[in-house]
Structures are given as C-alpha cells and as structure tokens.
Amino acid sequence: MSDLQRSFLKAKLAHLPPLPPDDVAEVPVETDHDDSSSSASSASSTRTIKPLQSKNMFARSTSTASGKGGQLEQIPWSTYISQELYLHSHATDGKPAITHHVYVTPPAAQGPLFVTHHGAGSSGLSFAVLASEIRRLLPKAGILSLDARGHGETVILTPEEGGSTTLDLSLETLGNDMIDVIRLTQAELGWEELPPLVLVGHSLGGAVVTDVASRGVFKDKVLAYAVLDVVEGSAIDALQSMQTYLSTRPSGFSTQASGIEWHTSARITVPALLRQNPSPQTPSGTWVWRTDLAKTQPFWEGWFKGLSKKFLEAKGGKLLLLAGTDRLDKELTIGQMQGKYQLQVFPEAGHFIHEDLPDKTAAVLVDFYRRNDRTALVLPPKVSDLLRSNKEGSLGL
Template sequence: MSDLQKTLLKSKLPKPSTSDLVLPEEKIEEATSEDSDRGTEEESPTPPSDVPPAEFAIPERPSRKQHQQHYKATPWKAYWRDTESLDLSTSSPCTFKVYYTMPTLSPSKSPTWFIFHHGAGSSGLTFSVLAARIHASLPEVGVLAYDARGHGATRCDEDHQTGTDASLDTLARDFLGIVAHAMRLSSGLPADSSSPTKPVEVVFIGHSLGGAVVTEAVRRFTEFWPPGNNLPKPIVSGLVVLDVVEGSALEGLGSMRSYLASRPQYFRSLEDGIRWHVKSHTVRNSVSASVSVPGIIQLGANGRYKWITDLLLTEPFWKSWFVDLSSKFLEARSGKMLVLAGTDRLDKKLTIGQMQGKYQLEVLPEVGHFIQEDAPEKLAALLEQFWHRNRRGAALEIKALNTHAALWASSSATPGRNL
C-alpha cells in the first residue's frame, strides 16, 4: 500500500487503541481527571496492574459528550451457565477459576468448544458478552473462559519472592489443561477421570497476550498435552488471534512502565472502576465493562479497590511472549483468523502471509483494543462464519478417528490381542 493510500485510510479511521503491550504516549488527563481524583491515591510507588493487554493499548481520549450510562456491576451468571474452581498441577499447583456454558450434546455428533484466553491483566470475564452471543446463536457450541495464573479469581501456590510464573510455556500448558477439562465436562466425566471420550472439536481464541498463548498451545500441542490420561487429543479446527501483532507488541514494551504508572491506583468502588474504564475508552461498551471490570479489581486493606494483577512482576517475560509470534501463527496447522482494531498493525510477515492466503484477516476499525467487549455481536458473527467454514475438515478427521476407535475396540476383544 502506498504512503498516500495509508494517509487517506488513516484519515478515515479512528485513532487505533493499543493492545496489551503498546503503551500510552500521554496520560489520560482531562477526560478522566474528575474520576481519577475521586478514585485515585498516589500511595504506592509500584503500581498494581491490569493491563489493557498485548500491545498494551493506548486508550483513546473520550469525547466530551457522554451519554447517561449506568455503572453497576453485573454478576457472571448473567452470561455463563456455570463456574467452578479447577485444580491443575503444572509447573506449580493452581486452582483456576473457570466459566463455561456446556454445548447442547447430541448422541450422533461430537461436541464442539470455543475456548478463550484473555490478555495480560484481564480475566476470563472479558469474554462474557461475546460467549453468551455465540452460544445463543450456536447452542451446539460450548463456550469456556478462565482466569490465567496471577489473574482474577485464580490462585496459585507460588513463591512470593519470585512472583508469578508467567512464562509462555507455563501459560500454554495451563491452557491445554483447561482444554482437557472441557473434554471431560462434555463427556460427563469427573475432573480426575482418564476414561476415553469421543473426539472433541475445539476453536482456540486468544486476545492480546492470550493470542500468543493459544498460538503456542497449537504449535506445541503434542508436547504440552497433559500426560497420564487416556483422553484423545481434540481436533483443533480453528485458531483465532484478537488484536495482537508481534511487531507493534514488541515496540510497545519500552513504554510499559509509564503506562502502568499513568493509571489510577485505587477506586472507591466497583462502580468507579467501571466508570473509569468506560470514560477512558479502555472498554467502550459499558454493558461488557459492568461484568468484566469486577474480575480485575478487588477490595484492598484500605477499603478501596485496587488492581488484582501486578504486571510489573511479569516484566522478565514480556519480550518472550511475543518474539516470533508472526511465524508461529502462520505455521499453525489449523484454520486461522486474525482480527484487528486497525490496519496499521500488520508487520511484514503477516502482510506477506495475508497476501498468500495463509489466514483470514478481519479489521474492525471502530473498536478499541478490547474487540471482544467493544463489538461482541460483530465478533460473534465472524467467529460463527469462521467455524462453519473450517468445520468440514474437522468433521472428516473426527469421522476417521471414530472409525479407528471402533475398529480398535473390536480387535482388542480378540483373544491373545494383548500379548
């Protein structure tokens, strides 16, 4: 694209908001000064953090005209059918907070799951409105999200001196442990069961840092699949990455600390926290913010709400999250879709890959970094179309696996077969 075309395009699009790892060049001042003064204290020299995740986004300055909005917190159960705390022993034992709605099961069809991973500083509740939209349109599809280690309501037995193990390897292993649990759920098996189940079709969807995690999980699926169980590996029919690109993510790392310092340290209430996210345009959809923000702030000892996740503790891992992300994504063996909030985020590798038809590119220019919250209906429609387009290959693979399993079962009953 020529420089002139880029200039014309950018003049028509709103200024792109950032992602997990692209940081602000200026603080959000006038537009949120009233809320920040009420809900912020400068007591702590090290800011706790919930990052607006992977390229660490620059929230846009809100317009001075604000429609009257309500900022009351909405419970998770308004969008998910069930929740549970799941114990997983990976690099260090964790109890993961999981939110899900089961697929409508059919005796003649294998179950399908859309499994989500949130960005740095966020939580599984960021996908609440989107997941409800998907299941309402596709009841045969189950939806599941969870709070990663160090985030939301998930708790880990980790050394407080070294902080959270936020390495990409660990996060990808955690994710596949959650995938295995989803397979047991749809088979009616307990969490510790190793009984065989039907093949399960899955679509992995990751926002910002979560995009890097699900891409790594696909790349190292065989290596990271939980050992010691008899679960067949699921069929990965789709890999979807939301608003993260290697180049812009790495470029934003140098500004990360200044971004974290620019945000309010405390809020007087959940409503103040929701209001700040909406007025700062960190999340542009107040309906979604009302359910997602309560998952990222918690009541502190001083009677005010603070960020749950301190991303400064994960600083040693920032660069490793995104190095080679473009190559990994392009090489993933599944249907692939990249959804961005702006056209200028593509790096050279992704631009070439898109021209070669290696993945589907969708751009939603009128949304911010939190695509899943700002435009849940548009994204749900894209995901539904993507799944229908890619499920044919998955269906053929599942049919072959079922045939193989039936043949194996009948032959194993033959005397002397186990010798």
C-alpha cells in the same frame, strides 16, 4: 455549463457505484503455499491492506454500549455463562499446585467448544458478552473462558503450605496452564472425548493460543485458532510505552462503580479485575488491581517474540482480527497477501475488540468455525471400495 447540462450530469452521477474505500486495493491472491503450514479452509482476504494512521495499542473504544444511561452496578457473570468451575492441579516436579478458575457453558452434541484466553491484566469475564453472542448465533456451541494464573480467581499454591509463590507468567507456563484447563474441564464434565476446539486469544492470550496450537497437543481436535488485536512487531514496539501507560492508570478506586466508570462502564468485566484493598487507608483506594502488571515486565518480550512465524506455521484454520491495519508487521503482511490466514479489521473498535464489538466479533468467529468445521464433511468412497462393490454386484452377491 447550461442548467440542462448540469441536470443531465447530476442524473448520471447519481447512478454511478460508490467509490471504493481508500484503505484497500484489490489484488490477486497467491495460493501456492504448503497446506501443512497454513489453512486451505480459512477464508483468506483478497485485498492487500494499506497501513492506516497509527493508533494507541492499549486504547479502549469510547463507543461501547455497556452501561448506557449511567448504570454502573455490577452485572453477574451468570447473565452470560452457565457455570463456573474450580479445577485443581496438583504440585508436580517442583511446580506449585494451582486452582484454575474457569467460566463454562458446555456445548451441545457435536457442537464446538470456543476456548478463550484473555490478555494481561484482564480475566475470563472479558469474553462474557462475546460468549452470549456466539451462543445466540450458534446455539450448539460451548464456551470455556479461563482466568490465567495471577488473574481473576485462579490461585497458585506452594506444594508445602498453600501459600503464595513467585508468579511465573512465561509463555510456556501459560500454554501449559491452558492445556491443563482443557483436560481438567473434560474430566470434570465427564466428556469421553473432547469436542472440536476453536482457540481464541486476545493480546497476550493470542500469543498463548498460538503457542498451544503450534504444539499440536490436541492434534485434529483443534479446528482453528483466532488471535485478537496482537501481532509480533507492533506488540513489541508498544511495550516501549507500556510503563508510561501504567503510570497514567489509577492505582485503585474508592468503589467498584468508580472502576467501572473509568473503564467506560464495563459492568461485567471490571469487577473481576479488582479486589478489596487489605489496607484501605493507603492512597491507592478501597479497590485495587488483582494483577500488578508492572511486575510482569520480565515476561513481556517473551510473550510476543516469534509470534508471527508461529502463527503462520501452526496447523489449523487461522484468523487475525485487528482494530487497525497499522498493527500488521512485514511477515503477516506477506502472509496475508499469500492467503495464509483470514484477516478481519474493525477500525471502529479499540484494542478490546471483543468487548467493544461483541456482536460483530461473534459473527466473524462463528463464520470462521463454519468454514473450518469438518463434521459436515462427507468424504468420497475409496477407489478400492468402489471396485469391490462393482465386482460383488457383477457376481450377483
């Protein structure tokens, strides 16, 4: 080939569009499904996702920007959220009394309330930076981020003497707790009625918000719900290696800063995961985990069993954010091809998508809310009203 031919081809190639990525293939989307079991207002993906190479379900991304420059001191939660509440639920029907601890920034008039539920072993502060990012993009939005029982500063009390009781982390109980927290917050802040709700859950929290949405307790107040990096098939598969993961995790740390460093400098979320060891002379260290994840093993399978079916059938807009397409199971793959929910994949993130990429996650959630917002929806007048109006006009009334 001559130099002239090479120059000609090089010029032509420079003007060609880039090749599409290898992990997607465009296909038409089927929309002939029942609107009662899916969301017509959700923005469905128009691409069929091919599974990528499997990645660690529990991995944290090493690209997080938190704590740059070697800073490991704790960041106060008030940097991101306006207030904290302690909500008291009395003992009833043999159930223990509980004091729920939540972080909340109330919404402005007609603004939505994003209600978040963290994963096992985390706390409400897992969503602190995300909350700030949501408010930056949507200033009228409110945030309600709870500490699940056995996590953070939520405390369980026995009806008789206020001591600790057996920890019940079943899906039904966690769902009941989330419902109670929403109602107690409404009463505490004096809201006459609930604002529009967007439920957001990460990992175990994704199963909880799906369970709450499927119950229909809040009816049309739940605009939509979002699940972050958990689906039934891959979650249950990952449970097989959970004990191995826990065995590689330190049992404690000598200082909070050591725990922050181990978590890739998560200065806002980590302090809420640790408590001071009452027996500091033990090998576990001065700071130990608030939640003993090994003791939650009896509940693991119950958290995720039937999740995919429930996710697809509950009413409201549906969003699934994943750190990799290898998470998708068969049922969700079919549902995605049929356009039953919105799918967003962040392959550059780890399992904690909302902590690794809070700005991008917030942008997706705010856009998701706007697609499902019914407050700006203006319905056309009824035919009977139009006929009545025309009749009165013809009579000169």
